Amino acid sequence: MGLKSFVEVSADSHFPLENLPYGVFRSKAAGGSNPSPGVAIGDFVLNLTVIASAGLFDGPLLKNSQCFNQPSLNVFLEMGRPAWKEARATIQRILSDNEPILRDNISLRNKSLLPMNEVEMLLPVVIGDYTDFFCSMYHTKNCGTIFRGPENPIMPNWFHLPVAYHGRASSVVISGTNITRPRGQGHPTGSSLPYFGPTKKLDFELEMAAIVGPGNQLGKNINVNEAYDHIFGLVLMNDWSARDIQAWEYVPLGPFLGKSFGTTISPWIVTLEALEPFACDPPKQDPHPLPYLAEKKHINYDIPLEVWIKPAGQEQATVITRSNFKHLYWTITQQLAHHTINGCNLRSGDLLGTGTISGPDRDSLGCLLELTWNGQNQLSLNGSARSFLEDGDEIIITGRCEGKDYKIGFGKCTGKILPAIPEDQ
Amino acid sequence: MGLKSFVEVSADSHFPLENLPYGVFRSKAAGGSNPSPGVAIGDFVLNLTVIASAGLFDGPLLKNSQCFNQPSLNVFLEMGRPAWKEARATIQRILSDNEPILRDNISLRNKSLLPMNEVEMLLPVVIGDYTDFFCSMYHTKNCGTIFRGPENPIMPNWFHLPVAYHGRASSVVISGTNITRPRGQGHPTGSSLPYFGPTKKLDFELEMAAIVGPGNQLGKNINVNEAYDHIFGLVLMNDWSARDIQAWEYVPLGPFLGKSFGTTISPWIVTLEALEPFACDPPKQDPHPLPYLAEKKHINYDIPLEVWIKPAGQEQATVITRSNFKHLYWTITQQLAHHTINGCNLRSGDLLGTGTISGPDRDSLGCLLELTWNGQNQLSLNGSARSFLEDGDEIIITGRCEGKDYKIGFGKCTGKILPAIPEDQ
Numbered sequence: 068m069g070l071k072s073f074v075e076v077s078a079d080s081h082f083p084l085e086n087l088p089y090g091v092f093r094s095k096a097a098g099g100s101n102p103s104p105g106v107a108i109g110d111f112v113l114n115l116t117v118i119a120s121a122g123l124f125d126g127p128l129l130k131n132s133q134c135f136n137q138p139s140l141n142v143f144l145e146m147g148r149p150a151w152k153e154a155r156a157t158i159q160r161i162l163s164d165n166e167p168i169l170r171d172n173i174s175l176r177n178k179s180l181l182p183m184n185e186v187e188m189l190l191p192v193v194i195g196d197y198t199d200f201f202c203s204m205y206h207t208k209n210c211g212t213i214f215r216g217p218e219n220p221i222m223p224n225w226f227h228l229p230v231a232y233h234g235r236a237s238s239v240v241i242s243g244t245n246i247t248r249p250r251g252q253g254h255p256t257g258s259s260l261p262y263f264g265p266t267k268k269l270d271f272e273l274e275m276a277a278i279v280g281p282g283n284q285l286g287k288n289i290n291v292n293e294a295y296d297h298i299f300g301l302v303l304m305n306d307w308s309a310r311d312i313q314a315w316e317y318v319p320l321g322p323f324l325g326k327s328f329g330t331t332i333s334p335w336i337v338t339l340e341a342l343e344p345f346a347c348d349p350p351k352q353d354p355h356p357l358p359y360l361a362e363k364k365h366i367n368y369d370i371p372l373e374v375w376i377k378p379a380g381q382e383q384a385t386v387i388t389r390s391n392f393k394h395l396y397w398t399i400t401q402q403l404a405h406h407t408i409n410g411c412n413l414r415s416g417d418l419l420g421t422g423t424i425s426g427p428d429r430d431s432l433g434c435l436l437e438l439t440w441n442g443q444n445q446l447s448l449n450g451s452a453r454s455f456l457e458d459g460d461e462i463i464i465t466g467r468c469e470g471k472d473y474k475i476g477f478g479k480c481t482g483k484i485l486p487a488i489p490e491d492q
Numbered sequence: 493m494g495l496k497s498f499v500e501v502s503a504d505s506h507f508p509l510e511n512l513p514y515g516v517f518r519s520k521a522a523g524g525s526n527p528s529p530g531v532a533i534g535d536f537v538l539n540l541t542v543i544a545s546a547g548l549f550d551g552p553l554l555k556n557s558q559c560f561n562q563p564s565l566n567v568f569l570e571m572g573r574p575a576w577k578e579a580r581a582t583i584q585r586i587l588s589d590n591e592p593i594l595r596d597n598i599s600l601r602n603k604s605l606l607p608m609n610e611v612e613m614l615l616p617v618v619i620g621d622y623t624d625f626f627c628s629m630y631h632t633k634n635c636g637t638i639f640r641g642p643e644n645p646i647m648p649n650w651f652h653l654p655v656a657y658h659g660r661a662s663s664v665v666i667s668g669t670n671i672t673r674p675r676g677q678g679h680p681t682g683s684s685l686p687y688f689g690p691t692k693k694l695d696f697e698l699e700m701a702a703i704v705g706p707g708n709q710l711g712k713n714i715n716v717n718e719a720y721d722h723i724f725g726l727v728l729m730n731d732w733s734a735r736d737i738q739a740w741e742y743v744p745l746g747p748f749l750g751k752s753f754g755t756t757i758s759p760w761i762v763t764l765e766a767l768e769p770f771a772c773d774p775p776k777q778d779p780h781p782l783p784y785l786a787e788k789k790h791i792n793y794d795i796p797l798e799v800w801i802k803p804a805g806q807e808q809a810t811v812i813t814r815s816n817f818k819h820l821y822w823t824i825t826q827q828l829a830h831h832t833i834n835g836c837n838l839r840s841g842d843l844l845g846t847g848t849i850s851g852p853d854r855d856s857l858g859c860l861l862e863l864t865w866n867g868q869n870q871l872s873l874n875g876s877a878r879s880f881l882e883d884g885d886e887i888i889i890t891g892r893c894e895g896k897d898y899k900i901g902f903g904k905c906t907g908k909i910l911p912a913i914p915e916d917q
Contacts, residue, residue, distance in 0.1 A: 224677075318647050319636075417662075
């Protein structure tokens with residue numbers, strides 16, 4: 068049996084006492100409130116500012132810290148794993164059903180435990196830089212085949228290093244934010260001018276992302292065997308993509324406007340501590356990685372992921388993909404070590420996307436580009452069909468590890484498509 | 493004759509009363525001081541925090557503003573052109589030789605005017621995102637020829653849109669910061685493993701960058717004819733590059749670790765107002781740009797640029813390139829309009845690099861990749877020779893518009909190469 072909290076946690080909840088993911092919220096009540104760090108428990112949010120003010124963080128690292136008296140988690144993340152472990156132990160204890168300190172203090176319970184439907188979730192961190200990797204071999208192979216043909220779909224560098232590019236930090240938004248269909252240039256046909264207008268190939272990308280804890284100094288790298296201590300946890304991510312814009316613009320400098328109109332992350336950061344029971348072997352790496360990428364503890368996590376689509380006007384969402392985090396060829400610690408090998412400095416709160424997480428099967432592909440093979444095969448949904456996303460479509464990503472007596476869930480990462488802005492603006 | 497200040501300004505100064513570029517500095521004196529916004533005049537820095545506290549910003553927009561009581565210029569930049577014009581008019585007036593308010597107030601002069609050699613310059617803005625364009629046709633053609641051969645050196649998209657990629661914001665550093673030679677993977681030869689070690693092809697890139705003023709909301713674009721009002725000014729930039737790392741990693745997602753180990757900017761932001769007298773025609777655009785990139789006021793600026801190299805142990809620097817900002821095919825306003833056409837949000841302080849500014853001639857090429865044709869033709873310097881940069885080399889970029897009676901200068905953008913960190917770290 069799992070751990071038991073005095074807060075009611077249903078059997079299928081994403082947020083039992085074993086999880087305790089971190090986010091930043093504010094009250095929806097009239098006048099609202101300042102953003103505060105919080106932890107999810109069942110259908111409630113525990114306000115960490117209130118808990119800290121009440122003196123319940125009594126361990127040596129957090130006792131006198133202002134880390135929970137902040138509008139973001141960056142200060143707490145910068146403190147590193149010893150502080151994270153201390154916080155987790157304290158929160159797990161004060162929420163457990165045999166500890167009276169919060170359970171029996173009605174006034175403090177009312178102040179610190181807020182129903183989730185009464186709060187608005189915000190971006191949990193200030194994201195200095197957002198990097199997106201390209202670490203699913205299946206996704207890489209499918210994209211290469213679609214864009215360049217079946218001869219050499221995977222570039223020779225791919226098996227030697229975790230390929231990545233810098234994404235746009237300003238347009239990372241929190242789950243629930245609407246996404247406006249972007250306009251841009253698409254490939255010209257023949258000798259005509261390029262197409263200009265709303266994208267005709269709007270896509271989602273099923274990803275997860277690591278949130279960086281302590282950073283590194285410019286000019287110094289982080290050893291792959293120490294990389295684990297620089298990662299706080301994971302979120303779900305949807306890296307919205309406009310395939311026609313991307314295909315025309317990306318040579319030779321990579322994706323730009325085809326991606327930078329929006330990237331959605333889920334609000335709750337699930338810590339690596341909570342994911343430990345779900346560690347598993349990654350795919351075999353062949354060739355063997357260069358020494359700076361060869362790690363002693365080489366693990367992935369078994370995190371089943373789903374993508375659902377809910378067209379405008381439909382009551383029900385339809386599942387269109389079932390994939391898993393464990394398909395990633397390069398681990399998040401290898402990604403982080405590679406990112407810093409040139410001396411590039413990471414900062415706490417940086418976002419490291421995994422790239423689209425496609426699995427080996429037809430129903431485990433992580434984007435419509437792959438699912439419809441660039442629009443060639445329509446996807447049938449509950450009475451309608453899709454090549455790419457239409458206005459009003461909502462995409463819902465979920466992820467949940469299945470423990471014996473409990474689940475470790477990520478909640479949802481959602482976004483709905485709004486029509487493009489008119490031509491003359 | 494130029495304008496005259498009571499502060500002595502030598503005839504060849506970069507910083508006469510017509511310039512008034514903005515930066516952020518702190519005192520080098522024992523204990524230092526908090527970072528403050530300042531303006532350069534001759535060999536002095538005018539402390540804007542002190543001037544604001546003394547009540548000398550008496551115009552309607554700045555009178556009650558805290559914009560100069562900040563550790564960065566972001567708040568001032570967000571206020572937009574009306575505030576910038578008001579600040580410029582006030583500063584030009586209080587520094588002029590016929591205005592007694594500062595000239596005759598010895599105590600305020602001593603507090604507000606600091607010799608440049610007694611201050612340390614800092615990054616002038618908090619850079620949310622850094623984007624690098626690719627807007628010199630000469631550079632594009634040369635790189636394409638070197639990397640892919642002479643058949644189709646310029647990709648078909650290049651004449652239709654200002655190609656760009658997202659760079660790394662965390663590793664943008666201020667002029668004078670040393671750059672550690674990055675390590676990384678280079679192309680394998682034959683069937684061997686890729687090379688790993690310190691880059692053998694370390695390069696500079698002569699660039700300039702626009703600093704964004706007011707940003708835009710996610711999902712809305714900035715019209716090309718309004719883009720001017722979203723650009724505060726320009727700095728010099730050196731986008732350090734490791735060509736062997738770049739060449740191996742950049743397919744298909746663009747440059748990453750070959751660039752992210754350091755990007756240097758000059759400390760003084762020269763405003764577009766100061767550059768107005770140097771407006772000139774850009775190169776003719778053929779084909780005619782799509783309507784969203786066709787601008788009514790289509791201008792470049794005539795800014796002569798130089799790159800100097802000073803090897804370790806040499807007394808004298810040697811000039812290796814003379815180029816000009818006016819060679820850019822796409823204007824900075826077109827760059828900004830394109831950047832937002834998909835709804836991508838810019839924020840005040842964002843950095844938009846132009847890409848390497850090469851001219852048409854052999855001695856106007858903006859990087860060693862071009863100057864030595866990827867190391868094939870060594871560059872001879874005052875007794876030594878270079879294919880790429882060596883440890884101890886210092887690169888000095890300068891830029892200065894030549895007015896009839898005055899110069900509008902950018903000062904210097906410098907950086908020195910330190911040896912790579914040892915193998916076992």
